[in-house]
Amino acid sequence: MKASKILTRRKLLTAFAAATTGALSARRAVSLAGPASPARLDQNAELSAADGHGHPMHGMSMNPLVDRFPRRHPDIVLSSPPRTMGRQMGRVVTPGIPPLGYRMDGDVKVFELIAQPVEVVITEPDSVEHRHAPTIPEGHQRFQPRSSQPKTMLAWGYNGNCPGPTLEATEGDRVRIILRNELPEPTSIHWHGFELPFSQDGASGYHPFEARRPVLPGQTEVYEFDLMQSGTLMYHTGFNVMKQEALGLSGAFVIHPRRQERKIDKDFVLVLQQWTFQPGNPNPNINAMEPSFATFNGKTAPSFPQLVVHQGDQVRIRFANLSLLYHPIHIHGHVFEIVGTTGGPIPVSARWRDVTVTIGPGETRDIELDAWNPGTWRLHCHVLHHIMNQMPDQPMGIAPHEGMFTHLKVIPNERGYDPRSPRAPWEYPPKQEGI
Amino acid sequence: MRAKISLGIEILLVLSLGGCVTVQPESHFEAVQTLGQERVQTEIVWSQDAEQVQENFQRASTLAQDGLTRDEAAHIAILNNRSLQAELENLGLAAAELTQAGLLQNPTLEAFVAFPLSVGSSGLGLIGWLSDLWQVPRRKRVAALAARQAEYTAVWHVMLTAYTAAHAWDAVVATRQLLHIEQELLVVRGKAAQRLQIRYGHGLADTTEMEEAVSMQAGQEIAVHEAKQAVTQAVTLLAQTLALENAADFISTHTLETIHFEQQSLQVTLQYAMDNRLDLAIAHAEVERRAKQHELERALIWKTVLFGPRWEGDFEDVAGGENSIGPTLSIELPIFDQNQAWIAASSYQLRQAIRRLEALQRLVAKEVVEHYRGLDRMHAALLILENRLLPSTDTSVNYAQEWNHKMQLPFITVLTEQVHQLEVQRRIVQTRKMLNDTWRMLQLARLGASPHMP
Numbered sequence: 001m002k003a004s005k006i007l008t009r010r011k012l013l014t015a016f017a018a019a020t021t022g023a024l025s026a027r028r029a030v031s032l033a034g035p036a037s038p039a040r041l042d043q044n045a046e047l048s049a050a051d052g053h054g055h056p057m058h059g060m061s062m063n064p065l066v067d068r069f070p071r072r073h074p075d076i077v078l079s080s081p082p083r084t085m086g087r088q089m090g091r092v093v094t095p096g097i098p099p100l101g102y103r104m105d106g107d108v109k110v111f112e113l114i115a116q117p118v119e120v121v122i123t124e125p126d127s128v129e130h131r132h133a134p135t136i137p138e139g140h141q142r143f144q145p146r147s148s149q150p151k152t153m154l155a156w157g158y159n160g161n162c163p164g165p166t167l168e169a170t171e172g173d174r175v176r177i178i179l180r181n182e183l184p185e186p187t188s189i190h191w192h193g194f195e196l197p198f199s200q201d202g203a204s205g206y207h208p209f210e211a212r213r214p215v216l217p218g219q220t221e222v223y224e225f226d227l228m229q230s231g232t233l234m235y236h237t238g239f240n241v242m243k244q245e246a247l248g249l250s251g252a253f254v255i256h257p258r259r260q261e262r263k264i265d266k267d268f269v270l271v272l273q274q275w276t277f278q279p280g281n282p283n284p285n286i287n288a289m290e291p292s293f294a295t296f297n298g299k300t301a302p303s304f305p306q307l308v309v310h311q312g313d314q315v316r317i318r319f320a321n322l323s324l325l326y327h328p329i330h331i332h333g334h335v336f337e338i339v340g341t342t343g344g345p346i347p348v349s350a351r352w353r354d355v356t357v358t359i360g361p362g363e364t365r366d367i368e369l370d371a372w373n374p375g376t377w378r379l380h381c382h383v384l385h386h387i388m389n390q391m392p393d394q395p396m397g398i399a400p401h402e403g404m405f406t407h408l409k410v411i412p413n414e415r416g417y418d419p420r421s422p423r424a425p426w427e428y429p430p431k432q433e434g435i
Numbered sequence: 436m437r438a439k440i441s442l443g444i445e446i447l448l449v450l451s452l453g454g455c456v457t458v459q460p461e462s463h464f465e466a467v468q469t470l471g472q473e474r475v476q477t478e479i480v481w482s483q484d485a486e487q488v489q490e491n492f493q494r495a496s497t498l499a500q501d502g503l504t505r506d507e508a509a510h511i512a513i514l515n516n517r518s519l520q521a522e523l524e525n526l527g528l529a530a531a532e533l534t535q536a537g538l539l540q541n542p543t544l545e546a547f548v549a550f551p552l553s554v555g556s557s558g559l560g561l562i563g564w565l566s567d568l569w570q571v572p573r574r575k576r577v578a579a580l581a582a583r584q585a586e587y588t589a590v591w592h593v594m595l596t597a598y599t600a601a602h603a604w605d606a607v608v609a610t611r612q613l614l615h616i617e618q619e620l621l622v623v624r625g626k627a628a629q630r631l632q633i634r635y636g637h638g639l640a641d642t643t644e645m646e647e648a649v650s651m652q653a654g655q656e657i658a659v660h661e662a663k664q665a666v667t668q669a670v671t672l673l674a675q676t677l678a679l680e681n682a683a684d685f686i687s688t689h690t691l692e693t694i695h696f697e698q699q700s701l702q703v704t705l706q707y708a709m710d711n712r713l714d715l716a717i718a719h720a721e722v723e724r725r726a727k728q729h730e731l732e733r734a735l736i737w738k739t740v741l742f743g744p745r746w747e748g749d750f751e752d753v754a755g756g757e758n759s760i761g762p763t764l765s766i767e768l769p770i771f772d773q774n775q776a777w778i779a780a781s782s783y784q785l786r787q788a789i790r791r792l793e794a795l796q797r798l799v800a801k802e803v804v805e806h807y808r809g810l811d812r813m814h815a816a817l818l819i820l821e822n823r824l825l826p827s828t829d830t831s832v833n834y835a836q837e838w839n840h841k842m843q844l845p846f847i848t849v850l851t852e853q854v855h856q857l858e859v860q861r862r863i864v865q866t867r868k869m870l871n872d873t874w875r876m877l878q879l880a881r882l883g884a885s886p887h888m889p
Contacts, residue, residue, distance in 0.1 A: 064630065064839075064846040065626055065629045065630060065633075065846075067633045067636060069637075070636065071636060071637070276638070277638065278635075278638060278639070278640055278641035278642075278644075279641050279642075280641055280642045281635060281638055281640070281641050281642065283635070283636055283637060283638035284638045285637070285638035285639050286637070286638065287639060
């Protein structure tokens with residue numbers, strides 16, 4: 001121990017040589033990287049202390065009066081949806097959004113997605129309440145809900161829809177997704193929740209640590225990977241995410257397990273999104289943090305269709321939250337079981353019963369229920385601002401059903417059975433294990 | 436006979452020399468110069484012939500050539516302004532009135548010749564106006580007071596001309612500066628409208644915001660037109676006041692500065708006005724003139740009293756016949772007309788003049804206090820604008836530009852702050868002009884007259 005502390009001439013020369021080599025190497029590395037190289041970000045270099053806000057940016061050298069980031073590229077002609085659009089080849093239904101089929105290339109399922117500006121009718125001009133106004137009984141007229149106001153949105157989506165169509169495949173499949181960019185700025189697709197090679201993740205950018213550069217306007221990119229898991233997953237833009245996802249570039253991706261646990265009669269996908277509009281302006285304000293519209297699959301009640309099932313159907317509903325807020329979704333008249341997350345099916349022993357399921361931003365939740373109870377049951381977000389278009393920014397009056405609001409309509413098996421009647425016979429069935 | 440002829444010639448000579456009295460307005464103009472130069476600090480000129488008019492025009496043109504200042508504008512206006520020169524002619528009229536008032540009325544030569552000459556007596560008389568002895572001095576006093584009023588009025592016109600010229604000079608500089616600001620505002624508001632359209636496309640604005648920006652741009656276009664019209668009005672006022680075409684072209688100043696002044700206390704200023712205001716002096720003279728007029732009217736009770744020598748006799752035998760010579764007196768007896776109405780009228784006029792004087796004193800106090808306080812407050816407002824608001828908006832613009840450059844503030848914020856900055860600059864120019872105008876109004880209230888003086 002004592003001998004090791006003795007500084008011999010040999011040790012001194014060795015240390016000097018090592019220090020000199022190290023210093024030269026470091027100098028070379030710095031000169032190659034350059035003082036303003038983006039590599040500094042990769043290396044987590046210390047931030048500049050200049051004005052306390054990191055590196056001063058070069059700023060807007062271009063004319064700020066020219067729209068450098070328009071919502072639509074003036075020179076790109078928007079394509080029609082691919083031939084496979086509208087072909088129902090899976091099992092899930094995404095109400096309001098046509099399905100997307102695939103073609104086979106050998107053993108590979110090939111999907112085509114076209115990122116493009118889309119016009120979305122969030123609500124129709126005529127509301128259900130308005131159409132049903134004559135049914136309002138005597139004495140109730142002045143409590144008639146106000147009409148829902150029509151709302152059209154100029155958003156970004158895939159294959160003419162916002163959100164994009166739901167992709168369906170089976171665990172173990174190899175999929176290829178061809179992305180064509182018809183937006184005025186680069187984009188990519190991030191496969192949210194997928195276990196896949198880093199090169200296929202789609203979180204693209206211009207940092208050296210990123211695997212891919214985004215797809216330029218007018219160009220096409222291919223993602224290809226094996227599906228190693230099952231569950232309700234999502235896809236959304238992987239470039240300039242805050243803007244592009246807020247404009248609607250997202251969708252659901254359902255991977256069915258190789259073997260179903262049990263038979264499901266109706267399998268729905270509801271993509272939860274939120275939007276902010278200045279009154280009258282169809283362009284979503286992506287900067288605002290207090291959204292004014294909440295939608296299921298890009299629509300709001302009363303235009304969003306009801307989920308129609310038959311009494312006794314085994315129903316699965318998959319919620320995919322691509323908004324910036326939590327949504328506790330509640331269903332009337334039924335207890336359901338939460339059976340899956342983005343990570344896949346929840347083990348049977350870990351599942352729990354509930355009547356409200358909260359889905360956080362970036363999360364999916366699958367619930368299953370036995371539709372034993374006939375009726376037109378409300379299904380809605382329990383953050384009640386989210387069941388009102390334009391939220392509380394408009395005169396309240398008697399609010400119609402809007403926002404994240406729909407009905408689970410359970411059609412009775414017995415003909416003539418009217419669940420609205422207090423005299424209708426009602427029998428509480430024995431609880432099944434697992435539901 | 437020769438001696439009598441000689442006497443007659445001498446009488447005619449004296450009478451004819453009596454008609455050689457001339458009108459002398461110079462003393463009145465000297466009074467105007469003295470009073471006027473105290474007030475406008477510049478030479479006062481009365482162009483009395485075409486040659487002098489041309490000479491003064493040349494002087495005015497030369498003065499303007501090397502860059503027209505505010506003081507030079509006032510000087511040129513006094514040299515060259517035709518209205519002022521027309522007003523100065525009142526001095527000649529007043530002098531003429533005064534001269535005329537001092538003249539005796541012409542005597543009357545009356546003759547009676549009997550026909551045939553040998554039959555009756557003839558007569559010859561030279562009758563003078565004895566009543567002039569008490570009427571002329573009174574008439575002269577009235578005319579002298581009117582002449583003094585004319586002097587004060589002329590000084591008032593000198594002041595008004597000089598101050599109008601200074602006001603017009605300020606107006607030219609201010610309106611040009613304001614036009615420049617309005618044009619800059621138009622550019623900024625145009626950019627704001629353009630930017631709002633982009634923001635609308637990105638969902639960041641609603642229709643009303645976008646339309647408001649568009650309407651603000653349109654409103655600013657109107658403001659530019661109005662500013663151009665204001666420049667035209669100022670330029671033409673200056674040209675008219677200085678009687679010099681393109682006078683505004685000689686102004687090289689681009690920024691309106693405030694007039695430097697030191698203010699006395701309100702009490703001193705008010706007392707100074709009471710002692711020095713021209714309209715008060717005119718009103719005092721008016722009271723005095725009406726009093727003298729009243730005396731004159733009373734003197735006119737005995738309006739016509741004639742007196743003179745009269746000869747009667749035979750022309751055929753002037754030397755040896757029966758001739759008589761003696762004084763004759765002719766009096767208009769005030770039996771029916773004792774001039775009562777005019778005496779009463781003059782009495783009313785006197786009382787009216789006194790009341791007007793009292794009213795004017797109240798008006799003087801009102802004007803002095805109003806402009807004195809106005810000057811104080813305008814000055815305080817200008818200090819706030821220049822020392823607090825402008826630096827604040829400058830800071831805001833720099834801040835907005837810096838953080839927009841760093842992409843943490845939208846460009847519309849830069850434009851909004853630029854609008855605020857330009858609006859403060861506009862207000863500064865307007866306040867400076869109002870301050871200068873108020874200072875001139877206070878000077879008129881101290882030394883001149885009410886702008887509404889007839």
